[in-house]
Amino acid sequence: MPLSSLAWFLEIPDQRCIDVLDRQNRMGALDKTFLLDTVAPQYERDGIVFPIPVLKPEEIVAYRSAFEELVAHLDTGIETVRWTHLFFRWAYELATHPAVVDAVEAILGPDIFIRGTIIMCKQRHSPSYVSWHQDGAYANVNAYTALSAWIALTDSTAENGCMRMILGSHREQHAHLNHPVRDNLLHKGQEVQAVFDEAEAVDVTLKAGQMSLHHFNIIHGSNPNRSDGKRAGFVIRYVTALGEQVGFPVIRVRGQADCSHLELAKEPPEGSLEERIYAWKQHELQRQAMSR
Numbered sequence: 173m174p175l176s177s178l179a180w181f182l183e184i185p186d187q188r189c190i191d192v193l194d195r196q197n198r199m200g201a202l203d204k205t206f207l208l209d210t211v212a213p214q215y216e217r218d219g220i221v222f223p224i225p226v227l228k229p230e231e232i233v234a235y236r237s238a239f240e241e242l243v244a245h246l247d248t249g250i251e252t253v254r255w256t257h258l259f260f261r262w263a264y265e266l267a268t269h270p271a272v273v274d275a276v277e278a279i280l281g282p283d284i285f286i287r288g289t290i291i292m293c294k295q296r297h298s299p300s301y302v303s304w305h306q307d308g309a310y311a312n313v314n315a316y317t318a319l320s321a322w323i324a325l326t327d328s329t330a331e332n333g334c335m336r337m338i339l340g341s342h343r344e345q346h347a348h349l350n351h352p353v354r355d356n357l358l359h360k361g362q363e364v365q366a367v368f369d370e371a372e373a374v375d376v377t378l379k380a381g382q383m384s385l386h387h388f389n390i391i392h393g394s395n396p397n398r399s400d401g402k403r404a405g406f407v408i409r410y411v412t413a414l415g416e417q418v419g420f421p422v423i424r425v426r427g428q429a430d431c432s433h434l435e436l437a438k439e440p441p442e443g444s445l446e447e448r449i450y451a452w453k454q455h456e457l458q459r460q461a462m463s464r
Contacts, residue, residue: 207278215279215319215385219342220392222376222384226271226323232381236325238262239291239404245449251300252357253291255459257408257423259440259452263289267408268425272321275385276410279319283427285434287313287409287420292357294333294397294404299355301333301396304370305362306341307409308388309348315388317415322386324378325404332403333394335376335384338368342387355396364391378405 214221227235242260243250256263266272267286276284294300308315328334352361368391376384376392386392397403411422413429421437440448 219387219390223382227381283429285422314415332399
């Protein structure tokens with residue numbers, strides 16, 4: 173039976189487990205013991221755990237509004253925006269949200285850093301998709317000391333192109349080939365060279381305000397958006413001090429581990445949206461120049 177919640181470890185109905193987390197979240201904090209007993213075991217077994225409720229209704233509205241305002245100032249058709257946590261306060265606050273980081277800590281432990289963020293937005297009836305791949309194959313990070321959080325800013329459904337996962341595929345890393353295609357949101361077109369049955373893929377359906385946590389080595393992808401609405405998600409790459417490459421800028425979220433070998437970035441300063449967008453654009457130009 174496909175596993176689509178936290179409940180398998182406790183052997184209680186799926187919705188009861190989600191309801192417990194939802195009640196805890198509305199009260200302002202998720203119980204860390206409960207997270208350890210639910211999130212960590214399923215993550216180890218399947219390579220992904222979902223849905224985890226992390227945002228209250230008013231927070232969903234606030235973060236969605238901030239996202240929409242940013243996109244409106246950039247390009248209404250834009251589908252990926254990276255590194256927002258370094259330049260926009262709302263993105264930094266979402267990436268460091270206690271409910272999000274508490275769930276991450278249940279898996280990675282108490283020393284947590286932000287390695288990067290990506291906003292992924294599929295416009296209505298967009299042909300854009302993500303090819304089957306493993307993040308760990310090209311992310312230049314130890315996949316066993318890192319994970320990705322995918323926070324839904326809108327509902328994420330099979331119709332609008334939610335993520336799809338091959339459960340248990342995180343135990344082995346496979347070779348990849350680059351096959352750039354216009355509609356692939358992976359700009360290099362990375363495709364995993366592994367044999368698996370797509371029919372066994374699980375749809376990672378999320379309501380706005382819920383998130384999934386997935387292993388860097390799990391095979392995943394997504395289909396085009398066939399719905400009348402957009403699908404937007406905020407992705408955060410978390411790492412520990414043990415797994416991060418020297419020289420890559422990170423932001424410490426939690427913990428006291430020695431990180432003298434790391435390049436630390438600062439949280440974003442206050443400023444007008446126009447000022448922050450200008451700083452972000454300059455960063456993107458520098459990053460693109462370095463990657464050539």
